Amino acid sequence: MQGKRLLLLAGDFVEDYEVMVPFQALQMVGHEVDAVCPEKAAGDTCPTAVHDFEGDQTYTEKPGHDFELNADFDAVDPAEYDGLVVPGGRAPEYLRTYDEVLELVRHFFEEDKPVAALCHGVQILSAADVLEGRTCTGYPALEADVRGAGADWEGEVTRDGNLVTGQAWPDHPEWLAEFLECLGTDVDHAEPAAADD
Template sequence: MAAKRILMIVGDFGEDYEIMVPFQALQAVGFQVDAVCPGKKKGQKVRTAVHDFEGDQTYSEKPGHNFQLNATFDEIRPEDYDALVIPGGRAPEYLRLNDRVLEIVRHFAQNNKPIAAICHGLQILTAADVLKGRRCTAYPAVGPEVKAAGGEYVEVPADEVVVDGNLVTAPAWPAHPRWLAEFFKVLGLRIEHEEAAMA
């Protein structure tokens, strides 16, 4: 069976960990991941930002890596992909203004394909109007948008996940182990550990 193809929509000042970690982890277990950004082509880069929790009333922000895109936004066809990943950070705030981004998201939602979104990535799902009646979580500041879009916002610790059918959401990057593990399950991936041979 051919490896599942996963589309990841990123943008400038997306959260560094929330782009880098799933992009690499999904490839490590055999999926093909195409990372695209509106207005940019394969080989170009997006700038990322590191969001950290240091005791302030909101997250702090520091420069992250330059992340290289491996596909061209204008050339992708959503029907060629099995699942969608939407990282958080500041990028979703402006990506949700792009009509083509919203069309792509609606394709995945309407065809019941797996969607993994984290942190502020839920802003794109709210703008695409695909959360009505869906249980999900997000960065707490996005909770009011989820509710306004008709979704059921579930408040969970930063390292937890909410799964509603094919929709896998988490509040922030501390949830990566749980968020990715649940997304793997939705994608049909089973990871088995062999017992070490007795000496």
């Protein structure tokens, strides 16, 4: 398998699991992942937030780790990337206000490149006007935003052409598997060791 070059869009208070897990898992299977944030360079960090589901009406939020960026946002040429990852958390709420972010996102849709968005990441896609006529999902409270952007809503991991969406980090196994399939990544599944007789 030839590894792909992927762009991951981070920001301050991106959800901890939703940035760390895909960043590491995609590298583990041989892809190169450049993590960027507007107004930040390689070596800078984004503080993360841990969102958890503890029986309240919405998620709880706790401080997470510092996530280190490995590429400069200002140097990004989206034409050099094969796919885009948009994690959730609180970051998408403000990242969607950057015209450069919206233009970058539109490139991946215009060129029909694979895009994986999770949780609040669909806020950026909605602001970029790339959801009309699509079927997708996101954090459940964003259903009205998704429908308002002209998309159909699903309550589970959804793949619509080049777009793979999930509701939150508990969707990682299915969401990442769908994205890897969208990328054309063939992952050999390990067989369990035979028990000794």
